[in-house]
Amino acid sequence: MSLVPVPPRTVTPIKTTPKLTPPPPVITTPCDPLPDPYYIGDGLRRVKPYHFTYNTHCKERWRGRTLVDIFAEEFRDRSQEYYADSISRGLIVINGKVATPATVIKNGDVISHTLHRHEPPITASPIAIVHEDADLLVINKPASIPVHPAGRYNHNSVVEILRSQYANAFNPSPCNRLDRLTSGVMFIGKHRAASERVATEIRARTVRKEYVARVVGEFPEGEIVCEKPILQISPKLGLNRVRANGKTARTVFKRLAYYPPCEDGADGQPRDGPADLPWRALRGYSIVRCMPLTGRTHQIRVHLQFLGHPIANDPIYCNQRVFGPALAAGESGGEDDEDVITRLGRMGKEEVAEAVAYHDEIVDGYQKRRGEKMTGEKCDVCGTELYSDPAPHELGIYLHARKYADEAGRWAYETELPAWALPPPGVAGPTEPTPETDPLAVDLAALGVEVDGDTEATVKESKAATAAAAIV
Template sequence: MALTPVDTTLKVPPPDPVEEPPKVAREALEAGRVCVNGKPAGPDTKVKNGDVISHTLHRHEPPVTSQEIGIIHEDDGLIVIDKPAGVPVHSAGRYHYNSVIEILRSERGGGWVPRPCNRLDRLTSGVMFIAKEPKAAEMVARRLKERTVHKEYVTRVKGKFPDGVVVCDQPIMQVSPKLGLNRVRATGKTAKTKFRRLAYYPPHDPEPVAANKDRAATPPPAYANEEEGYSIVHCLPLTGRTHQIRVHLQFLGHPITNDPIYSNRRVFGPGLGKSEDNGDRDKEIMERLNNMGKTEVADTVSYRTHLTAAPLVPPGTDSSVIEGIMSREHEAALVEYHKRKGERLSGEQCDVCGTELYTDPGVHELGIFLHAVAYSSDDGDWKYRSKMPSWALPPSGMEGPRAVPDWEPVPEEEEIVIGNGTVPEGMEDEDKPKRRQGDVLVRGVGVVDSEKLQSNSDLLELSLST
């Protein structure tokens, strides 16, 4: 960094005012971590035009997986990688060195300039193109822009996904850029995704640690959204809207089971946003999402009972009583949740800045069940494919696909189209929460169905006395 003032006493502003206050910057000067023209400088060092100031910065980045970035293909101009879940592509926010670009740069030498051609969300894994030189980057970018590249994804969703090829062409709008929230809206941008179920696995006991080398060493936990089993679904996005697959699956009532946003009952309530295409609840949803933090993987275990069962009170009970009970249950869940988060602290502190250090997160907390499994050219000239992710493999003792097959098109008349207000037979919105007389909207929980309330006079008496 060159400074224009001449013979000015060195005053180094913190690189990040949020993370590094002036006191820390002064300590860096006194410790010799600030250099002028490569030599350590102090608070009284004079700088002049053309001087270069460098600063060794101490910072903590969120942990990412230790899984290597796989190489699917490499030639003189292009690298096709298999991106692990949980690693951002670019330096962003608190992530810098823990990003795909910086990891590759570190592995191949600081002088190498990687040029990412397509982007995957931090939580998503799979096929990515990294150009080695500008011409290759321009070629791939042009083909992606012209939509001559065929993209395929595989995901794991709630419940039993319908048979056949399901097409969702609901438009998508960005509701909150800050929170990363996108929803189906009639005024949104055109979006179209095709889906086909590869397998359905009914509810089963969590499997023990697997010895099979193709399976994850630690199987994912039992998610509350998989109480009715889960499906492995092959996805074909025909447009490229942000969170398109995730939003369309939520709208269809089959969200990705561990999606921290679109499969979060604390945010959307028991119905998980199925078939919602208006903004009636947007303000409430954004408040909840803002309170919990958008990057936090859904902790369905803590909130499981509080979001799937209504309080045990007689039908017709005053709504304020019901809301009081639900609010207390919700607060209890919050206490338990934060207690569990606190247990992740390692008990150690950073020797340099005193920051409390957390234990490393589990592998299933670093991503979601969405994997970019293949990219190919429309003319059939090339295709790059990744392996089936471990979370999509059949559970122990069950039969199912161990690889994603090629997408086989079907005649348009055989496709099940979800759009323009149409709901095909077998996908009626029977479980969408509806407002009825006596129903209560509880902050942080959602709509409580008074028709399902049961008698419990002791609990009612307790609620009235508190």
């Protein structure tokens, strides 16, 4: 077959310039000078209220909904009346233009909300440095401090506090995350390469982690493995529970110490938690070392609750007002999920005595001890309902990330035991971790734990079931 040459065609260039839709305008935050936003008092780190503007692009689920409906449903920390008034006053606008509560949001809209921001106080305890070099900070994060700015917290976060302490010499980049109420070891990259390197190691599960917890009751001795899957029940409330259709989750536990009950409180230990509960005082408590083999949200807290030994001052998973007298020990069904979500959602805003009539005395005790709650007062500047200061027992839970260690033995960073894990005054007990109770030294193969190429552990069902039955 012969090839036939084709003469080139003349192409006329398009002379018109395509029209590009400019992005919608947004609002900038009014200038509130904050050279040093922090001040310390009563053992708390505080931030003076300041104006701040949130700019949020329209989410898919917001399309076709009214402006006031979106705020009332998605941002429930304030009343619908507050949002309607803010829209009418021009504090909430769309694409830089005044809107009405009935304005319908469409794709591409940018919502700007300027408010007088009130950050909750956090502990004044300093962020201790475990290790520092040119690339990395290893810190001991105090409980009560969130890692990133989120929700009601901005300046009162690990990232912003470190940025302030180092005079903006670097942009802190956390490599791992701890819950706000949890304390312990965290890795902070000083530059992107260091942060990505450490984060990759952690994600690859070549790093073993040890947590320490103080739990209700006499935790069994020996190696206890819990492999119950965990499902997120309420993303908004951060509630997770053991469910058969949840994600794989496995934790190894070893008891460090058990301190029997002391009915008259002569052990010198404060009865921390949502209330001064007699059932806790009568059961005593244990110090437990924990090694999570997977990284599910609230994994240790949920597994300990399922095993019948929740963290002693956990405001969620050790709360009878939410889960009832048995605290959901051994439960894996979802029959009461809606009731649990409702009760948990009302905590901190109103009491739920009508939902827990079976332990009114506990509710009364909680009211006397609870610190952070709505006071009935309002801010003179913005009318925001004000909260009282949190009580000391509300600044954290008895869960501490004590040690991170590379599997190959190249490095390890650890802290001492927290004060709440030490023996009560006048009582004998371990003041430091012992080799016999080290979960990182557990022979997983001997327990029936097989580790695949992704370092995900597969625990034999019979082994976990036996442990759970013995504990519950």
